[in-house]
Amino acid sequence: MLTVYAADAGSDMLAFILRRLVQSVIVMLTVALVAFALFRFVGDPIASMVGQETTLAERAELRDALGLNDPFVVQFGKFVARASTGDFGISYRLQQPVMELILSRLPATLELALVSGVLAFVFGVGFGVYTALRRGNWLSGTIMTASLIGVSLPTFLIGVLLIWVFAVELQWLPSFGRGEVVQVGNWWRTGLLTESGRASLILPAITLGLYQMTLIMRLVRAEMLEVLRTDYIKFARARGLSNRAVHFGHALKNTLVPVITITGLQLGSIIAFSIITETVFQWPGVGALFINSVRFVDVPVMAAYLMLIALVFVVINLVVDLLYYAVDPRLRVDRANARH
Amino acid sequence: MAPVHKSGPLLSVRDLVVEFPTRRGTLRALDKVSFDIAEGEVLGMVGESGAGKSLTGAAIIGLLEPPGRIAGGEILLRGERIDNLPREKMRRIRGRRIGMVFQDPLTSLNPLYTVAEQLIETIRTHMDVSEKEARKRAVALLDRVGIPAAARRIDDYPHHFSGGMRQRVVIALALAAEPELVIADEPTTALDVSVQAQIIDVLKEICAERGASVMLITHDMGVIAETADRVAVLYAGRLAEIGPVRDVIQAAEHPYTVGLMGSIPTLTQTAERLTQIPGSMPRLDAIQQGCAFNPRCTRAFDRCRVERPDLIARGEERQVACWLYDPAKEAQDV
Ligand SMILES: Nc1ncnc2c1ncn2[C@@H]1O[C@H](COP(=O)(O)OP(=O)(O)O)[C@@H](O)[C@H]1O
Numbered sequence: 237m238l239t240v241y242a243a244d245a246g247s248d249m250l251a252f253i254l255r256r257l258v259q260s261v262i263v264m265l266t267v268a269l270v271a272f273a274l275f276r277f278v279g280d281p282i283a284s285m286v287g288q289e290t291t292l293a294e295r296a297e298l299r300d301a302l303g304l305n306d307p308f309v310v311q312f313g314k315f316v317a318r319a320s321t322g323d324f325g326i327s328y329r330l331q332q333p334v335m336e337l338i339l340s341r342l343p344a345t346l347e348l349a350l351v352s353g354v355l356a357f358v359f360g361v362g363f364g365v366y367t368a369l370r371r372g373n374w375l376s377g378t379i380m381t382a383s384l385i386g387v388s389l390p391t392f393l394i395g396v397l398l399i400w401v402f403a404v405e406l407q408w409l410p411s412f413g414r415g416e417v418v419q420v421g422n423w424w425r426t427g428l429l430t431e432s433g434r435a436s437l438i439l440p441a442i443t444l445g446l447y448q449m450t451l452i453m454r455l456v457r458a459e460m461l462e463v464l465r466t467d468y469i470k471f472a473r474a475r476g477l478s479n480r481a482v483h484f485g486h487a488l489k490n491t492l493v494p495v496i497t498i499t500g501l502q503l504g505s506i507i508a509f510s511i512i513t514e515t516v517f518q519w520p521g522v523g524a525l526f527i528n529s530v531r532f533v534d535v536p537v538m539a540a541y542l543m544l545i546a547l548v549f550v551v552i553n554l555v556v557d558l559l560y561y562a563v564d565p566r567l568r569v570d571r572a573n574a575r576h
Numbered sequence: 577m578a579p580v581h582k583s584g585p586l587l588s589v590r591d592l593v594v595e596f597p598t599r600r601g602t603l604r605a606l607d608k609v610s611f612d613i614a615e616g617e618v619l620g621m622v623g624e625s626g627a628g629k630s631l632t633g634a635a636i637i638g639l640l641e642p643p644g645r646i647a648g649g650e651i652l653l654r655g656e657r658i659d660n661l662p663r664e665k666m667r668r669i670r671g672r673r674i675g676m677v678f679q680d681p682l683t684s685l686n687p688l689y690t691v692a693e694q695l696i697e698t699i700r701t702h703m704d705v706s707e708k709e710a711r712k713r714a715v716a717l718l719d720r721v722g723i724p725a726a727a728r729r730i731d732d733y734p735h736h737f738s739g740g741m742r743q744r745v746v747i748a749l750a751l752a753a754e755p756e757l758v759i760a761d762e763p764t765t766a767l768d769v770s771v772q773a774q775i776i777d778v779l780k781e782i783c784a785e786r787g788a789s790v791m792l793i794t795h796d797m798g799v800i801a802e803t804a805d806r807v808a809v810l811y812a813g814r815l816a817e818i819g820p821v822r823d824v825i826q827a828a829e830h831p832y833t834v835g836l837m838g839s840i841p842t843l844t845q846t847a848e849r850l851t852q853i854p855g856s857m858p859r860l861d862a863i864q865q866g867c868a869f870n871p872r873c874t875r876a877f878d879r880c881r882v883e884r885p886d887l888i889a890r891g892e893e894r895q896v897a898c899w900l901y902d903p904a905k906e907a908q909d910v
């Protein structure tokens with residue numbers, strides 16, 4: 237997914253963005269094809285829409301009216317056109333516009349994913365730097381071992397364990413739901429503004445972010461150790477810069493280039509993987525909505541969810557590449573050459 | 577600047593021993609190396625790859641990488657020991673009193689910071705000056721090391737500069753806090769032949785202007801001949817010979833140095849590698865008893881295989897670690 241661009245004085249920002257946009261459109265069309273195939277091949281859309289007593293003739297008529305007899309390309313084109321305006325039809329199960337359903341569930345998922353992502357990044361970078369700088373002390377060893385457990389335990393198990401310890405045994409935190417929510421603007425209902433909302437967020441956020449945190453931590457540690465061996469770090473030390481300047485000003489900044497990329501991409505996975513966490517904690521987000529739609533073969537919802545996740549990935553990819561561009565001057569438009 | 581002690585050398589390395597503890601015993605990478613560098617002097621240091629040149633530099637500036645450690649001897653800067661200073665005190669000496677130039681300018685600069693940022697950070701680490709003043713000094717310094725349009729180029733990133741220009745930037749950085757001693761570890765080895773001489777010239781000139789001493793580590797006897805005042809020859813972690821460049825080049829005494837000089841056809845021909853002597857330098861775990869050079873030495877005799885020769889004074893300024901010059905032996909030979 238990630239493309240690495242070589243330092244190229246001739247390339248400029250605009251060409252870069254255009255190229256990435258074209259790539260993004262291709263990715264989205266591919267996913268749209270898969271989503272469209274769901275409609276065609278998973279269940280019979282007509283059967284899901286009509287009652288038992290509808291006659292075959294009526295069904296054929298409906299099929300024609302819905303354009304299901306049109307050539308494949310025409311149907312796909314219509315699907316893409318409607319999807320791009322956010323129209324995925326009506327949910328078979330809930331008889332509501334799919335987009336409305338998703339939008340009402342999205343804030344819950346985004347809040348959970350964002351908090352998990354921030355936790356994962358902050359603790360991942362913190363632990364990674366610590367274990368790289370304090371190699372061999374007992375705390376580093378403990379963190380590393382704990383992180384191994386974090387990587388190897390399945391998400392639902394971590395969720396269940398957390399619920400057992402903190403909700404059932406200690407009774408410190410709620411075990412399910414989103415707590416009290418507050419309406420902000422037209423679309424957004426947030427749990428971040430109430431105490432019960434924040435308390436409800438803690439366990440699911442840890443569950444969802446733990447794997448990403450260990451991943452980021454291991455990446456930061458490995459990158460940091462690598463960077464600490466480089467000549468420019470040796471030279472920075474030889475110039476008498478303080479340990480703090482060397483470690484955080486020079487080493488960490490170079491470490492962050494790949495870490496930002498990975499973390500950004502992980503945010504996509506966090507949203508995608510929130511399905512499991514949302515199920516374990518009965519979190520009313522799009523993940524839970526998707527799981528239910530799969531159970532009832534609610535194809536429009538499944539298709540919309542698929543497209544949504546793809547869109548999230550594509551947008552994140554784009555943003556990450558731009559961030560990359562901002563952090564690493566070697567990828568930037570060559571100002572020096574431009575001025576000459 | 578630092579207090580002036582007119583008497584005594586700027587840097588004095590006494591019986592320096594550097595060891596690496598390994599699972600299969602301790603490797604002794606530097607074995608009782610002793611030399612001085614006088615105020616304003618350029619000391620050349622030559623020796624084959626692996627002889628211990630870089631380790632000597634790293635030990636002086638206090639940047640030996642663990643598990644490497646100083647296991648004996650002492651290092652004095654203007655008469656004060658610096659090999660056992662607390663970490664923070666040693667850090668203040670690095671850059672401020674001893675500067676260092678590394679081999680590869682392409683990797684010596686942090687790619688994510690502009691030249692200005694790196695220079696200003698270095699200056700302000702050691703000197704109590706404003707950002708603006710530091711920048712002024714940085715521009716002047718860049719200009720002095722020969723970066724054209726320094727005031728403008730200073731805000732460029734390292735990758736905007738060619739290899740030779742980057743090494744000039746590295747020199748500017750090493751000299752930013754006006755150190756009294758500059759250790760240059762093969763500063764031109766990674767560069768295009770066409771710019772090597774310029775870089776050495778810039779380094780030498782600026783250090784001369786400021787009265788800074790230089791320890792110039794190199795493979796290149798031509799550079800030593802043109803640049804250094806004295807030369808030290810290192811072999812398998814031991815000093816073989818040390819003396820004024822002219823004398824050592826024209827009349828080398830240690831058989832190893834004689835072999836080295838034989839490997840440079842003329843003094844003006846540069847970049848000759850020191851590999852003309854049959855055999856190769858022993859690995860650290862396979863150094864022979866006695867003189868380390870004895871397996872390759874055409875003039876070795878019994879004593880060489882048993883007893884290690886210490887540096888023997890040859891006149892006022894020269895020293896040679898070779899039994900051929902043992903006063904007792906010479907007395908017998910006469
Ligand atoms: N980390 C280490 N562990 C063991 N031996 C080392 C280590 N670093 C350097 N050495 C040894 O020290 C010797 C001197 O190295 P160095 O000073 O880099 O040589 P030079 O700069 O003269 O080419 C070499 O023989 C090398 O094998």
Ligand code: SF4
Nearest residue numbers: 867870873880898899
């Ligand atoms: S001491 Fe002996 S072996 Fe060593 S250089 Fe002198 S003559 Fe050769």
Ligand SMILES: [Mg+2]
Nearest residue numbers: 629630631761
């Ligand atoms: Mg070396």
